[in-house]
Amino acid sequence: MNKTTKIILLVIFIVIIILAGIWYGEIKxxxxxxxxxxxxxxxxxxxxxxxxKGEYEAQGALMAVEEINSQGGIxxxxxxxxxxxxxxxxxxxxSAFRKxxxxxxxxxxxxxxxxVGMPLKDLIEENKIPTIWVSAHPDFLxxxxxxxxxxxxxxxxxxxxxxxIYQEFKLSKIGILYMNDDYGVSLKDEFEKIFPGTILFxxxxxxxxxxxxxxxxxxxxxxPEVIFIAGYGTATGILIKQLREMEVDAQLCGPIGIAQVxxxxxxxxxxxxxxxxxxxDNSKEEVKKFKEKYMAKYGQEPGVDSFLGYNSIKxxxxxxxxxxxxxxxxxxxxxxxxxxxxxxxxxxIKNKEVRYEITIKKIE
Amino acid sequence: xxxxxxxxxLILIGIYFILAISLxxxxxxxxxxxxxxxAFFCIGAYTSALLALNNFPFWLCFLLAGIVAMLFGFLxxxxxxxxxxxxxxxxxxxxxxxxxxxxxxxxxxTRGPLGLPGIPKPTLFGISFSDNFSFLILIAIIALxxxxxxxxxxxxxFGKVLEAVRDDELATKVLGKNTFKIKTYALGISAFFAGxxxxxxxxxxxxxxxxxxxxxxxxxxxxIVIIGGLASLKGTILAxxxxxxxxxxxxxxxxxxxxxxxxxxxxxxxILLLILLYKPKGFYGxxxxx
Numbered sequence: 295m296n297k298t299t300k301i302i303l304l305v306i307f308i309v310i311i312i313l314a315g316i317w318y319g320e321i322k323x324x325x326x327x328x329x330x331x332x333x334x335x336x337x338x339x340x341x342x343x344x345x346x347k348g349e350y351e352a353q354g355a356l357m358a359v360e361e362i363n364s365q366g367g368i369x370x371x372x373x374x375x376x377x378x379x380x381x382x383x384x385x386x387x388x389s390a391f392r393k394x395x396x397x398x399x400x401x402x403x404x405x406x407x408x409x410v411g412m413p414l415k416d417l418i419e420e421n422k423i424p425t426i427w428v429s430a431h432p433d434f435l436x437x438x439x440x441x442x443x444x445x446x447x448x449x450x451x452x453x454x455x456x457x458x459i460y461q462e463f464k465l466s467k468i469g470i471l472y473m474n475d476d477y478g479v480s481l482k483d484e485f486e487k488i489f490p491g492t493i494l495f496x497x498x499x500x501x502x503x504x505x506x507x508x509x510x511x512x513x514x515x516x517x518p519e520v521i522f523i524a525g526y527g528t529a530t531g532i533l534i535k536q537l538r539e540m541e542v543d544a545q546l547c548g549p550i551g552i553a554q555v556x557x558x559x560x561x562x563x564x565x566x567x568x569x570x571x572x573x574x575d576n577s578k579e580e581v582k583k584f585k586e587k588y589m590a591k592y593g594q595e596p597g598v599d600s601f602l603g604y605n606s607i608k609x610x611x612x613x614x615x616x617x618x619x620x621x622x623x624x625x626x627x628x629x630x631x632x633x634x635x636x637x638x639x640x641x642x643i644k645n646k647e648v649r650y651e652i653t654i655k656k657i658e
Numbered sequence: 659x660x661x662x663x664x665x666x667x668l669i670l671i672g673i674y675f676i677l678a679i680s681l682x683x684x685x686x687x688x689x690x691x692x693x694x695x696x697a698f699f700c701i702g703a704y705t706s707a708l709l710a711l712n713n714f715p716f717w718l719c720f721l722l723a724g725i726v727a728m729l730f731g732f733l734x735x736x737x738x739x740x741x742x743x744x745x746x747x748x749x750x751x752x753x754x755x756x757x758x759x760x761x762x763x764x765x766x767x768t769r770g771p772l773g774l775p776g777i778p779k780p781t782l783f784g785i786s787f788s789d790n791f792s793f794l795i796l797i798a799i800i801a802l803x804x805x806x807x808x809x810x811x812x813x814x815x816f817g818k819v820l821e822a823v824r825d826d827e828l829a830t831k832v833l834g835k836n837t838f839k840i841k842t843y844a845l846g847i848s849a850f851f852a853g854x855x856x857x858x859x860x861x862x863x864x865x866x867x868x869x870x871x872x873x874x875x876x877x878x879x880x881x882i883v884i885i886g887g888l889a890s891l892k893g894t895i896l897a898x899x900x901x902x903x904x905x906x907x908x909x910x911x912x913x914x915x916x917x918x919x920x921x922x923x924x925x926x927x928x929i930l931l932l933i934l935l936y937k938p939k940g941f942y943g944x945x946x947x948x
Contacts, residue, residue, distance in 0.1 A: 300936070300937075301937075301941055301942075304933070304936065304941075305896075308900060308904070311907070312903065312904070312906075312907040313907075314907075315907030315908060315910050315911050340919025340920070341919040341923055342874075348919070379919040379922065381919070382869065383870070383875070384863050384865065384870060385670060385863065385870075388666060388863070389663075389666060389667065389670070389906065390909075392662055392663035392666045393663055393906075393909055396661075397663060408773075408867075409773065409865075409867050409869050409870070412865040412867075413864055413865040415775075415865075416864060431772065431773075432772070433772070433775050433776075
């Protein structure tokens with residue numbers, strides 16, 4: 295055999311694999327043709343650096359599908375969840391979308407990750423696929439009709455926090471220490487916009503910094519009642535520790551990221567008493583029940599995305615049950631949804647955003 | 659029905675092909691193991707996107723994407739001119755990290771991790787390429803022109819000198835050739851094509867953020883170049899088609915949903931390994947890098 299024959303053989307071999315794959319898929323499909331199903335597609339990052347998020351969301355979604363199907367499906371029709379991997383890559387996301395919509399003909403879509411979701415926006419609108427996506431990108435819902443956001447935005451968190459401080463604590467003199475990245479800056483901007491009291495100072499601190507005494511001395515001079523720390527991670531923990539060391543006794547509060555393990559670790563005991571907003575309340579009955587079921591099924595604690603994936607499917611199933619498969623009707627039903635019972639408590643949909651009940655928690 | 663899906667794949671083949679032949683020019687023909695290639699792609703995409711969002715016409719965005727990337731190619735060749743092989747690979751890899759960090763942190767220009775949404779689809783001479791089929795035709799034409807230009811370069815006397823530099827730089831110098839200049843040109847031209855591929859990518863996907871331009875994104879392109887065979891354009895075409903299409907049928911194999919992502923990747927990797935096992939120089943590879 296010379297070189298060319300070998301290459302030709304190799305190409306033939308690959309083509310055979312490809313054809314076999316398609317053939318197998320077709321057979322599988324025709325087998326299932328007997329029973330009609332409602333197809334929901336999921337585009338999730340199952341590989342790549344957000345793989346854990348994708349895994350959580352997929353498991354949550356699958357659990358919801360199983361639950362619905364074991365109760366007889368939607369009006370006798372079973373739900374079929376078709377999961378595609380986006381690998382956190384927008385190109386692969388589009389391939390997955392095309393495959394799901396054009397070949398599998400899914401009627402609804404769920405998914406996660408902003409970088410994959412953003413390029414899909416136009417395609418979703420064009421094909422009229424009701425979609426529930428986990429994304430915090432501020433531009434995600436501009437100019438869309440069929441897309442819903444299933445994640446509280448930083449604006450919603452900040453709103454809840456600022457209301458709590460102003461109304462419950464009745465404190466109005468506040469200072470802001472914010473981290474110098476997009477997370478910190480956007481939180482600071484939102485807070486400035488929303489908070490009704492007076493903001494005494496805004497000081498920036500470095501994401502990788504270790505010594506924040508300059509900022510703390512400045513903060514101390516202004517004597518605030520509350521300090522809003524817009525950040526997360528180790529540096530934020532060190533900042534909290536140094537604040538307490540330098541005897542700043544203002545009430546501290548922060549975003550959801552402040553309750554992360556690494557922040558807690560580096561802050562040590564100083565983190566006690568810091569308040570932060572949370573949208574999955576561990577003390578609720580529904581959440582406890584969901585956690586138990588999840589543990590029994592997958593042998594691991596659910597992540598935030600497990601709740602989101604589960605809720606996405608439940609919301610879609612509810613809408614399909616109520617209004618059939620017409621995309622416009624599904625969107626109408628979802629848009630006006632109030633007091634929906636989900637795995638994380640009651641939720642409403644307002645302006646195409648799934649609104650979770652945000653509760654303010656104190657770190658013990 | 660299948661056509662939309664298929665057209666999308668063909669467009670991806672087109673973009674990858676331009677990117678791969680431009681890398682082939684640097685790696686295969688000039689022997690410059692350039693791991694910073696994705697940075698040129700990134701520069702092209704951002705240049706084109708930012709200009710288009712400021713209402714510049716597509717042809718200008720497209721050309722400037724290539725030209726700006728080319729300037730960076732020239733720039734990169736100056737500090738790396740004395741480096742070879744793995745050292746060059748490391749230095750150029752550093753370059754790709756720098757560009758990634760700039761895209762991520764220069765928030766006033768690139769909007770950082772929020773990315774640039776709403777990049778318009780191209781219009782050229784009054785013709786809109788907004789639907790996928792016309793976009794495919796545009797890409798096919800550009801890919802063909804790119805191929806012809808690269809082919810012309812590699813078969814020209816300049817191409818021969820380029821290959822001489824790859825095989826024995828010292829000997830080429832002895833013959834009185836300015837190898838620094840030749841390598842600079844090679845890197846510049848290579849960057850130009852990467853830049854226009856970036857421009858097409860940005861206008862096709864309509865949204866870019868820095869995460870699309872990490873070193874990880876270079877690996878499939880490098881795979882295409884190596885599997886197709888170094889210094890072979892024919893091989894690059896074949897490898898592009900195979901590598902872009904290969905993961906797709908795997909979507910139709912009904913894996914249990916718990917392992918669907920990793921299982922597909924494993925099969926994909928296995929096939930690549932088999933190819934390299936039986937064809938260590940790639941399909942049509944002529945040379946091996948030191």
